[in-house]
Amino acid sequence: MDIDLARTWVQAIAAAVDKHKDHLTQLDSAIGDADHGTNMHRGFSAAVAALAALADLPPDTVGAVLVKTGTTLISSVGGASGPLYGSAFRAMGKVLDAPTADTEQFAAALAAGLHSVQQLGTAQAGDKTMIDAYAPALAAFRLTADSGSDFAAAALAAADAAEQGMRATTPMQARKGRASYLGARSIGHQDPGATSTALIFRALAETMASR
Numbered sequence: 317m318d319i320d321l322a323r324t325w326v327q328a329i330a331a332a333v334d335k336h337k338d339h340l341t342q343l344d345s346a347i348g349d350a351d352h353g354t355n356m357h358r359g360f361s362a363a364v365a366a367l368a369a370l371a372d373l374p375p376d377t378v379g380a381v382l383v384k385t386g387t388t389l390i391s392s393v394g395g396a397s398g399p400l401y402g403s404a405f406r407a408m409g410k411v412l413d414a415p416t417a418d419t420e421q422f423a424a425a426l427a428a429g430l431h432s433v434q435q436l437g438t439a440q441a442g443d444k445t446m447i448d449a450y451a452p453a454l455a456a457f458r459l460t461a462d463s464g465s466d467f468a469a470a471a472l473a474a475a476d477a478a479e480q481g482m483r484a485t486t487p488m489q490a491r492k493g494r495a496s497y498l499g500a501r502s503i504g505h506q507d508p509g510a511t512s513t514a515l516i517f518r519a520l521a522e523t524m525a526s527r
C-alpha cells in the first residue's frame with residue numbers, strides 16, 4: 317500500500333457505495349431508518365472531494381489519506397455509521413505514519429480501526445453490526461499475510477471473509493444500533509453496515525489487485 321493506492325482505495329469505496337446506494341438503503345429500510353445508502357454516499361463522496369482539495373499540499377503518508385477520510389466521514393455523516401467508520405479510518409491512519417505500508421503494518425492498522433469501532437459502539441461479534449464483517453475480514457487478512465502471501469492475496473481473503481460475515485448477519489438478532497429496537501423482528505434481514513463493510517474490503521481487494 318502506498319499513498320496513491322490509499323487514495324485509489326477511498327475512490328473505489330466511493331464508486332462502490334454509489335453503485336450499491338439503493339441496496340444499502342433498502343437493507344436499512346427493513347431494520348433501520350432507510351438512510352444507510354445516503355449516509356455512505358454522502359460520506360465517501362465528501363472524502364474523495366476532501367482528498368482532491370489537498371492537491372496543493374498532498375498527503376505525505378498513507379495514514380494522512382486515511383485520517384483525512386475519517387475526519388471527513390465524521391463531519392459529513394449524521395447517522396451512526398459516520399462516526400463509527402470515521403473513527404475506524406482515523407485510527408487506521410494514525411498507525412500508518414509512512415509513505416508505504418506492508419501487510420503487517422496494514423493488519424495492525426485494521427486492528428486499530430476495529431478496536432476504535434468497538435470502543436465507540438461497544439458492539440461484540442454476533443450483535444448484527446459492521447463488526448460481524450470487519451472482524452472476520454481482519455482475521456483472514458492476518459492469516460493470509462502471515463502465511464507469506466502478498467498484500468493483494470490478503471486483501472482478497474479479507475473481502476471474501478467480510479462477505480461471508482455479512483451474509484451470516486441475516487439470522488442474527490440485532491443487539492446494537494437502531495435495528496436492536498426491533499428485537500426478534502430484526503432476524504431474517506442482512507445488516508446494512510456489515511454490507512457496506514464488505515464493500516469497503518472488496519474495494520481494497522480490487523485496488524490492491526490492480527496495482
Ligand code: ADP
Nearest residue numbers: 352355395396397437439445446492493508509
Ligand atoms: P443510523 O443507524 O444512525 O441510521 P446508518 O443507517 O448509517 O446509521 O448505519 C447503520 C449501521 O451501523 C448498522 O447496520 C450497523 O452495522 C452499524 N451500527 C449501528 N450501531 C452500531 C454499533 N454500536 N457498533 C457497530 N456498528 C453499529
Ligand code: MG
Nearest residue numbers: 348349351352
Ligand atoms: Mg440508518
